[in-house]
Amino acid sequence: MNGTPNFAGWHVTLLAEDDTNTERLNRQLIVLGMRVNRQWRPISVDDLPDLVIVDVDRGWDELIPWSGDEPLRPVVAVLGSEAPGRIAWAMRQGAGAIIQKPVTASAVFPALVLAASIHEERLNAARRIAHLEERLKLRPVVFTAIERLKAERKVDDEGAYAILRNCAMRRRLPVEQIAAFFLVGSETLSEVG
Template sequence: MNGTPNFAGWRVTILAEDDTNTERLNRQLIVLGMRVTRQWKPIIVSELPDLVMVDVDRGWDELIPWSGDKPLRPVVAILGSEAPGRIAWALRQGAGAIIPKPVVASAVFPALVLAVSIHEERIKAAGRIAHLEERLKLRPVVFSAVERLKAERQIDDECAYAILRNCAMRRRLPVEQIAAFFLVGSETLSEVG
């Protein structure tokens, strides 16, 4: 995250029953310019807010419509208990920050910033992993292109890979894409080697 976010206009859903903690939380979120909804029923996916805050002490699995490894929104846990099971549940829901009970105003903004930052980092990490997994799936294509270059040009592995790599760098394309083009015949690699 670059800088501290401005939460003005953000929609936040507090998943909790009415009590003094939710009243304090509601007041502080309004001060930050957020539009607050409080409910004690599951969130509907088509009505996702920008941020979710959940009473972890009483929450249940169907309250939030995602699993913890892929939260669709930043999550802040509101927690009064030290029970390991409740903390584990919060993590499974994707909580990126905790606001302890009793809620104090000074704890709200840092928790929001932390939850949003962690959520953004999770999204970036998932993107990097997906990209690397895709490249890994294409390694056999690169291997086949190297083998074909070796056979056609009577060169070793290192030279064949260097040809692919140099062509990819010159064209600013991934090595895997150049290898695939070469194998299907749309790339001859004639300008190299």
């Protein structure tokens, strides 16, 4: 995340029952310019907020409409217990930060920044992984193009790959895409074929 986010206008769902911690948290969120919806029922996947704050001490699995490695929104856990099971539950929900009970005003903003930052990092990592997986799937195309270039141009593996790489660099396209164009006989790659 570049810089510290401005949370003004963000919609936050506060999953907690009414108590002094919830009141303090609610006040601080309003001071930060956030629109707060406090509820103690599951969030609808059709009405997702910008950020979720959940009382982990009392939370249950269906409270948040996701679990695991792919939280749909940044999550902040409010936690008073040191129970390993509660901490593990918060992690399964994708919590990127913890606000310790009793809630203090000074703990809220840093937790929001951490949760938003970690969520953004997770999304970026997921995009990078998807991109790399897609490129990995296309490696057989590159291998086939190299084999064909070796046969047609009478060059070794390195020479064939250099032809593909140089063409890809000139056209500013991935090697995998150039290899696919070459294999289907694309006329725009006359310097390769």
